[in-house]
Amino acid sequence: MRALASLVFFAVVLSLLPVGSWAAEAPIFGTFVLFEVKSDWGTLSLEERQKGGQEAKALLEGYKDQVTVDAYWTYGLTTESHCMLRLHSADLQANQQFLTQLRATGLGRHLDLTYTISGVTKGLNYAPDFPDLLEKLKAGKYEGEPPRYAIMIPIRKNAQWWNLAKEDRVEMIKEHTLPTLAYLKTIKRKLYHSTGLSDVDFLTIFETNNLVEFNNLVIALRMVREDTFNIQLGEPTVIGTIKTWDEVVDLLVQ
Ligand code: HEM
The missing domain is CATH 3.30.70.1030 (Apc35880; domain 1)
Structure with missing residues (x-):
């Protein structure tokens, strides 16, 4: 058993x-x-x-x-x-x-x-409501050498975000997702939900070989409406190189 x-x-x-x-x-x-x-x-x-x-x-x-x-x-x-x-x-x-x-x-x-x-980890909350974009996300694959860097960023949203109608949140997450398509080849990501389990709402971790592209991605995401509801992004931002435990x-x- x-x-x-x-x-x-x-x-x-x-x-x-x-x-x-x-x-x-x-x-x-x-x-x-x-x-x-x-x-x-x-x-x-x-x-x-x-x-x-x-x-x-x-x-x-x-x-x-x-x-x-x-x-x-x-x-x-x-x-x-x-x-x-x-x-x-x-x-x-x-x-x-x-x-x-x-x-x-x-x-x-x-x-x-x-x-x-x-x-x-949880299932997708919003992406099933924009199926065309979700198909593009599924089709996008990381390419090239295995990533050497990982970046972990905790994120907290304000109460206004959680009290928006679902359609409004879907619309803004769609705006968040659009600029990310260009980065699927160079950046891997994973999302954890943390509300009530820690002081933040989400933990995000990214893996990449291209830190300049990652910097560009985060800047692009700071320019969408959804970002105005973030009251914590990082603090700490943890960056390191990917190793095995033995290494x-x-x-x-x-
Ligand atoms: C290749 C890069 C990225 C892709 C493809 C991507 C895509 C997505 C998608 C599709 C969702 C919606 C998930 C759902 O339906 O529940 C989402 C949510 C989220 N993303 Fe991104 N994202 C990327 C980069 C980033 C970055 C750089 C950050 C912040 C530093 C970030 C922070 C978040 C957060 C916090 C959520 C949860 C939002 C919420 O549920 O309110 N993402 N992302």
């Missing part, structure tokens, strides 16, 4: 991994955490750091049926952090259990969690 549950979880998570899928899927809880290494980590011997790193790597292996982890190296690009993890699971508690056990590893004892935020652990150990 447990094996079947794991299989189902992995079928769901794997279908979610390409950032920006358009079909409705079972909800997945995403937790983003920023870690900063404490200064005493550097005073440990290399052997102690390696042992701590091995414990952290082994922990992920032990959770592979419940939690998937994406890792990003943020040091030098995002304040008060060395790395960001994105955890995906079918139950938010599994993300918490992983992080709690990470804290007990030789590496985790020397990590300060400086920021954490969670959200959940991030090795960078911390060295």
Whole structure:
């Protein structure tokens, strides 16, 4: 039974991994955490750091049926952090259990969690109401080399937005979507809903090799009416390079 549950979880998570899928899927809880290494980590011997790193790597292996982890190296690009993890699971508690056990590893004892935020994936709210554009979105595919950069941006909308009629929100999300078509080849995206689960309404994460295009995309989206209802965009904006968990652990150990 447990094996079947794991299989189902992995079928769901794997279908979610390409950032920006358009079909409705079972909800997945995403937790983003920023870690900063404490200064005493550097005073440990290399052997102690390696042992701590091995414990952290082994922990992920032990959770592979419940939690998937994406890792990003943020040091030098995002304040008060060395790395960001994105955890995906079918139950938010599994993300918490992983992080709690990470804290007990030789590496985790020397990590300060400086920021954490969670959200959940949901089906599309608005795009089914503009089917022609949705078809174009579905047809647009990321091209080229795998992306090296990830950017996570939390977003909060004001009460006026939530109290607009649905047709008005559909119209403005349509305006939001139109300029994005030009970027489907270079930018992948994923959206989490966060209202009531955190202080923001949405968590967005993007992957790209082209930061200038990403900058142009965000500027284009600042020029649509929907943006006037955003009362928080970023704060923090987290930017990092995409790594595996083992690569991030090795960078911390060295
Ligand atoms: C290639 C880039 C992008 C594409 C294709 C895209 C497309 C879309 C679509 C189709 C929706 C509506 C989803 C639904 O029907 O529920 C949406 C919603 C949203 N997008 Fe984008 N978007 C892109 C980039 C961005 C960027 C750069 C931001 C902000 C930094 C952003 C923030 C949001 C937010 C917060 C929502 C949820 C709005 C709401 O439900 O009120 N998007 N996007």
